[in-house]
Amino acid sequence: MAHDYHQGAANYNPYQLFHDGCAECKLNAESMYPFSKIKDMRQAWHRACRFEQGRLEPEEAVSNVEVRVLRILWSLMVRLEREGLSLGLYPGDISGVMYPIGRAHTPGNKRII
Ligand SMILES: [Zn+2]
Numbered sequence: 001m002a003h004d005y006h007q008g009a010a011n012y013n014p015y016q017l018f019h020d021g022c023a024e025c026k027l028n029a030e031s032m033y034p035f036s037k038i039k040d041m042r043q044a045w046h047r048a049c050r051f052e053q054g055r056l057e058p059e060e061a062v063s064n065v066e067v068r069v070l071r072i073l074w075s076l077m078v079r080l081e082r083e084g085l086s087l088g089l090y091p092g093d094i095s096g097v098m099y100p101i102g103r104a105h106t107p108g109n110k111r112i113i
Contacts, residue, residue: 003022004023006022017047018066019063025065041092042092048070049077049087049088
């Protein structure tokens with residue numbers, strides 16, 4: 001399936017992760033792995049946060065097909081907040097200070113797992 005030419009669509013919005021009226025965007029947004037098709041995950045993260053907080057500008061209107069993906073991202077943010085990650089803070093921006101997988105959050109980063 002060829003991907004539609006979004007920029008030529010009457011409802012094209014460059015801020016949207018997935019575009020209404022595009023069959024491939026709809027398929028990707030509804031798939032089990034919608035994040036694999038997102039070009040800029042950092043931008044998507046912040047877009048989802050601002051969407052749920054009602055802080056998107058009118059020109060950043062969401063498409064119907066991306067709403068599900070934005071809400072999944074938001075639910076992850078809310079869950080990660082309980083782990084100490086501030087709402088809206090993109091994990092990639094602090095990845096250098098995160099603990100390696102399989103290590104506990106203990107002083108000195110002692111391996112207990
Ligand atoms: Zn598309």
